[in-house]
Amino acid sequence: MVDISNIHKTYITGNNKLHVLKGIDLKVDAGEMISVMGASGSGKSTLLNILGILDNHDHGEYILNGVRIENLNERKAAMLRNKFLGFVFQSFNLVSFKNAMENVALPLYYQNVKRKKRNAIAMEFLDRMGLKDWAHHLPNELSGGQKQRVAIARALIAKPKVILADEPTGALDSVTSQEVMDILTDINKNENITMLIVTHEHDIAKRTQKTIRITDGMITEIIKN
């Protein structure tokens, strides 16, 4: 599903060059659930952003679901993100002026699905997250756990191949974190969606099938859980 080899990324700020990813090779099969760990600044988010086509890599090869990701224009990139990828962020990243249902429906809006239809589908997904009663609330009326569940529903609605989650439980307490992980593992099992989860917590990492450790821009360890 995800196949990268020899990925390099260097950030250039002014006169400083920061070589963050120094040749990453990784193969993730369809339906796998993998966690990424590593010290702060080791390049986890950078890797995930490249996989999410939110950022571009300097060297190496990235193939997503058989599509070679290279020199894409923004339109193509946006369409690939919409079709193949779902994002879950640490800070939820909900759109503040849209209610929970509209937030969930957003990816379908970009596919030109009719409003009535996409809202109905969004309601279904919210129902699965146990948030049906909160559908018409704005994000600032929701708790952290609720927001993250809305974000997960939004990541799922377009039926992506891969879900990329950058510290999805980073802003949540441990009980809520486990609840969110329950949902993610459920989805992984039932829908066979590939998942990459960046985390700092061993409890979280343990619940995935494989943990990849990144140290200073390179994969140094792969642990089977």
Add this chain to the structure above:
Amino acid sequence: MFDLDRWQEIYHVLSKNKLRTFLTAFGVFWGIFMLVIMMGSGDGLKNGISQNFGDMATNSVFIWAQQTSVPYKGFTRGRRFDYENSDVRALDEAIPEIKYLAPRTNVGGFNGASNVIRGLKSGSFQIFGDYPVFDSIDPVNLLQGRFINELDLKEKRKIVVIGLRVKELLFEKDENPVNQYIQINGVYFKVVGLFKSKRTGEAASFDNQRIHMPFTTCQKTYNMGDAIGFFNITSKDGIQVAIVEEKAIKVLKKRHAISPTDDAAIGHFNLEVEYKKMVGLFLGIRILVWIVGIGTLLAGVIGVSNIMLVVVKERTKEIGIQRALGATPRIVISQIITESVVLTTFSGYFGLTLGVGLLELINYLLDKSGANTEMFLHPGINFNVAITSLAILVVAGAFAGMVPARKAVSVKPIDALRYE
């Protein structure tokens, strides 16, 4: 297709900082408002001045006799003279550029003692002896009957065509003046026509107090011999009347033994020159109005562009989220441009409406008060100009949104997402 999400977003963006939106909108509002008011006033001024012309041929010149100021051919200076009937033919033959040549005489009396009587009613009016061709130079609206014709002229018929005011003063309200008789300086004339001026305001009431009779009748009845009061001449289309004017003066000087250097002997007034001065003035006003108006409008539109830049910057993260979820650059750009167009068009529309409304109000008040509208009449802008300025607004709004929209999609999605 109506897209509720798009309008929700537009509402969100514009209502987030209401004062800022209002101030920005005001810039555009004021620009178009000023443009409308200035253009309307310019037109009002133009209409006011133009009403004094009616349908009068503007390529016309008046020539009359004064006193000589230079001794010539044995005559002393200060000599008085009259134009004669033979001058008409001489002018016609010597100057091929003439289109209409109307010699005229007048029997004074305007504002003087009563000179026209009908039964117990009387009034003082301006009385002219005219050629039929006069109606082609300074046309009037014929309400009843006919104007003077060639036969009248030839037979020196005692007929007159009277202005509306003359009728009002000498006849009963529902009386038909045609075929009735009026007495002018003791002589009876039959009324054959009734006219109304094509001008408005004071110029019109002046016109409506005129009485026209055949030129020949006038000369004969009032013992003028073959003296002509003045000439009214127009030039052929495309020829400046100044050429005719110069040639006519030359011919007349020669025929009446006036020194070629005598500038005072022959009085003349070139309407075309005056008219052109005025047209130039109005063109100047119009250009000025457009420059100032467009300048003001431009300032407003630049304000919109500026605010959109700020909005885009504020919303960087939000736009980043949308792009991560699959919003293509086209979607983002069209969203921002729509916001800009909506803001510009709405505020512009209000400016337009209010401006036109104010002009209408002025119009109404002017009409109602019956003020002397000698200089100012029917201010207003024509429908096309209004539609054009609305179209300009939409385009300007789109341009104002262009730079911010480009900016919004020029950053990488990840940089937008990271923006704090």
